[in-house]
Amino acid sequence: MPELPEVETMCRGIAGVVGHRIVTCDLGQASNSQQRLQPISIRPALPQLKRRLADRQITAIERFGKRVCLRLDDHQLLVFEPRMTGLVLLTDPPTTEHVRFRLTLTDGPLPSVVFWDRRGLGTVQLLSTAEIDSRLGLKRLGPDALRITPDELRDRVSRTRRPVKVALLDQQLVAGIGNLYAAEILFVAGISPRKSAARLTRTQWQRLHAAMLEVLHEAIHYEGSTLGDGTYRNALNQTGSYQNHHRVYDRAGDPCPRCSGAIVRIVQAQRSTFFCKGCQK
DNA sequence: CCCCAGTCCTGCGGGC
DNA sequence: TGCCCGCAGGACTGGG
Numbered sequence: 452m453p454e455l456p457e458v459e460t461m462c463r464g465i466a467g468v469v470g471h472r473i474v475t476c477d478l479g480q481a482s483n484s485q486q487r488l489q490p491i492s493i494r495p496a497l498p499q500l501k502r503r504l505a506d507r508q509i510t511a512i513e514r515f516g517k518r519v520c521l522r523l524d525d526h527q528l529l530v531f532e533p534r535m536t537g538l539v540l541l542t543d544p545p546t547t548e549h550v551r552f553r554l555t556l557t558d559g560p561l562p563s564v565v566f567w568d569r570r571g572l573g574t575v576q577l578l579s580t581a582e583i584d585s586r587l588g589l590k591r592l593g594p595d596a597l598r599i600t601p602d603e604l605r606d607r608v609s610r611t612r613r614p615v616k617v618a619l620l621d622q623q624l625v626a627g628i629g630n631l632y633a634a635e636i637l638f639v640a641g642i643s644p645r646k647s648a649a650r651l652t653r654t655q656w657q658r659l660h661a662a663m664l665e666v667l668h669e670a671i672h673y674e675g676s677t678l679g680d681g682t683y684r685n686a687l688n689q690t691g692s693y694q695n696h697h698r699v700y701d702r703a704g705d706p707c708p709r710c711s712g713a714i715v716r717i718v719q720a721q722r723s724t725f726f727c728k729g730c731q732k
Numbered sequence: 733c734c735c736c737a738g739t740c741c742t743g744c745g746g747g748c
Numbered sequence: 749t750g751c752c753c754g755c756a757g758g759a760c761t762g763g764g
Contacts, residue, residue: 452756452757452758453758454758488741488742489740489741489742491741492740517758517759532758532759533758534741534757534758534759535741535742535756535757535758536741536742536743549742568741569741569742569743570740570741570742570743570756571740571741571742572740572741572742572757572758572759573758574759611734611735612734612735613734613735617735620757620758622758622759629757629758630756630757630758678756680743680744680756720735720736720737721736721737721738721757722756722757722758723756723757
């Protein structure tokens with residue numbers, strides 16, 4: 452499930468498309484054929500999308516939380532939101548039937564950008580400058596987890612009395628953290644995922660901020676986590692390797708790397724949480 | 733305002 | 749061997 456480190460890796464992987472011009476775009480085979488796969492959410496509809504993308508030049512790649520964004524020369528923003536199983540690729544996708552959207556570029560070494568999504572929960576959106584603020588502005592999406600200051604993190608996340616692990620998943624408070632990295636960050640910070648976000652001490656906020664940067668940068672270094680289902684890949688369809696460095700995520704029953712006690716799994720807000728009762732208070 | 737439960741979707745694995 | 753069901757969870761919606 453692409454979170455900040457995986458999406459950052461995708462963005463870096465497609466940096467080479469900057470300067471290229473868009474020729475056209477198309478839906479994947481599955482979306483317009485007799486296959487049983489449901490089409491994913493793409494806005495606006497294809498005819499308008501083609502008109503607004505034709506001949507536009509890509510000027511930058513930007514990441515907004517867990518979204519991969521292509522900035523265009525007229526300041527529109529093409530937004531890929533991978534959600535659970537989406538990938539942004541410059542190469543042949545894992546399977547042809549799950550290609551959802553293809554952006555054809557001017558000729559060169561990188562002829563197209565492919566959005567592939569097995570489960571189809573992902574979205575593709577072209578936003579006008581007016582829409583960018585309402586869809587990706589601070590009311591929708593909090594400060595990025597790599598840019599937020601320690602004070603900002605405390606001010607925003609301590610607003611809620613929900614468990615701190617659940618609060619870290621709220622993209623309006625801080626953007627980019629998902630279920631996997633919330634668990635890893637709280638383990639490194641030594642904070643129980645069940646503790647109310649409103650009840651963390653000043654020292655704990657400092658540890659949480661430091662752990663957040665440490666874990667996210669470390670995961671970016673290893674190009675993200677490719678879990679057991681093997682779905683996540685970078686722009687060249689290569690796996691990440693941070694899963695080999697996970698301390699608690701999906702390790703229920705394994706010994707804690709710090710105290711050797713058993714890692715436990717609980718459910719919070721209908722999602723799995725993994726932690727060490729001995730090391731996280 | 734705050735928070736929870738339900739919804740979307742496909743592929744996989746457990747149980748029988 | 750095959751079928752059914754539950755589960756995975758990011759973002760959003762509806763309602764208490």
